[in-house]
Amino acid sequence: MTSLSDLPLRDNLVGQQPYGAPQDAVRVSLNVNENTHPIPEHVAIDIVQSLARAVTGVNRYPDREFSELRDALAGYLGHDLGADQVWAANGSNEVLQQVLQAFAGPGRSLLSFTPTYSMYPLLAAGTDTAWIGVERPDDYALTPEGVVAALREHRPDVAILCGPNNPTGTTLDREVILAAYDAFEGMLVIDEAYQEFDTERESAVALLPGRHRLIVSRTMSKAFAFAGVRLGYLAADPAVIDALRLVRLPYHLSALTQAAATAAIRHADAMLATVADISAQRDRLAGALTELGYTVHPSGANFLLVGGFADPEATFAELRAQGILIRNLSIPGHLRITAGTEAETGAVIDAIAALGPGGARG
Missing domain, CATH: 3.90.1150.10 (Aspartate Aminotransferase, domain 1)
Structure with a gap:
């Protein structure tokens, strides 16, 4: 039987293990x-009806720019965001992969603070990006001084700060984000997959004005109870969105995904109850x-x-x-x-x- 060792795999993928909970x-x-x-019954009914309408048009390609969904996501995030500042993909993993495709890759690096989300090094490997894992303090909490020191030492092309951090649950203070942004010249991604559960801290979306290298990644998988739909999204400067268009696959969000997610956002209060x-x-x-x-x-x-x-x-x-x-x-x-x-x-x-x-x- 053929195994991976029999294939001309890229060098940086040799010995890697796929994600697999x-x-x-x-x-x-x-x-x-x-x-x-479970999703509330009245919300599920509306989503099913939206899917039924979408199915009647699946002989055509979906809206490549998923304009209605981006409008809905911008409205949900608030902070006067426009649809041109929002992007979405099949889960936040694909969102982050597209960020690395656009801003990392061969000869470039991704830095984060470990332990953290196990997909970061896998996404780095998949995009042929060098991975830099910097150990967190014993209490797992990042400080402005520690983050600045690591960024100035390693000078990555992309850095990801996860807050609240997976798997530790550690929250991320605004002072850390601001210090990190000013400490290096690369793209700074704030991974807010669990932000809805952190009621004491405002989203980093509020920090976007005037910071064109800042990206805030979010997902509908957690608080929205929508993991099976696979809808991740981000907010950033419109120029960042244009960069992601260069690397996304054509029509990457299906008509069904767009319809389901847009319907769910209409019921955000019920979904987040x-x-x-x-x-x-x-x-x-x-x-x-x-x-x-x-x-x-x-x-x-x-x-x-x-x-x-x-x-x-x-x-x-x-x-x-x-x-x-x-x-x-x-x-x-x-x-x-x-x-x-x-x-x-x-x-x-x-x-x-x-x-x-x-x-x-x-």
Whole structure:
């Protein structure tokens, strides 16, 4: 049987592993930070009706500029954005890939602060971009001084700051963003995939005026409970949008994706109604695990990074055997747990409590 080693793979892809979180059919799936609450019925009906209308025209190519969707996204983001300042693609991963295709690539570099989203180095490899991972402080919180020092030392072509950060949940202060922007001459991407859960900090979208190298990436996968639709987007200077047009594939957003996402944004309030409940379940989970003796890192997202597991792989496997999926990201002593519904959160609390101290059966 042919294997990868038999193929003339690019040198920088040799030895790489594809992204692959488990997708088991389990009773409690809390491993990929999805919003586990169902879409409200009246919203689902409107989305289905919009899809039905779109289907009647799929013999033609979709709107290449997805103008209606960009108008809707600009309205949702606010801050007087125009449609010419918004871009979208099939998930924020494709948005970030297009950013790297336009501004990184061979001979250029991408920098971020680790641990962070595991796709960043994979996106770098896929675009033949050098990856620079700079270790975060022990508490995972970035400081203006630390970020500026790293950017001045490495001078990357693109830097990504994830806030709230995945997998740590650490929030990102405005002072860090402003210091980072002024510290180097490359493109600065603020990855706000979980921004709707961070009610204490204004979106970096507010910082866009006068900063043509700033990009703010967002997604409908998390707070909007729209992971299966695959709709990511960004806000930036209109010139950045023009740059992304140079690298996007023609008609990259299907008519069905455009219709579903536009309909969902019409019901933004209903779609986001679960955010407060998810945040409450996150705090409930944090309190329960703290009482059990675990170290719970502060989080502004819909998940927690939890330390204190004697054998994270064994705990992960034991919970998986019970039909509960959480995430083992190979951070020593740690596991990441998404906040789900009240019942799902209760199930994972009970299961971890039953394992005994350190997540090991007595």
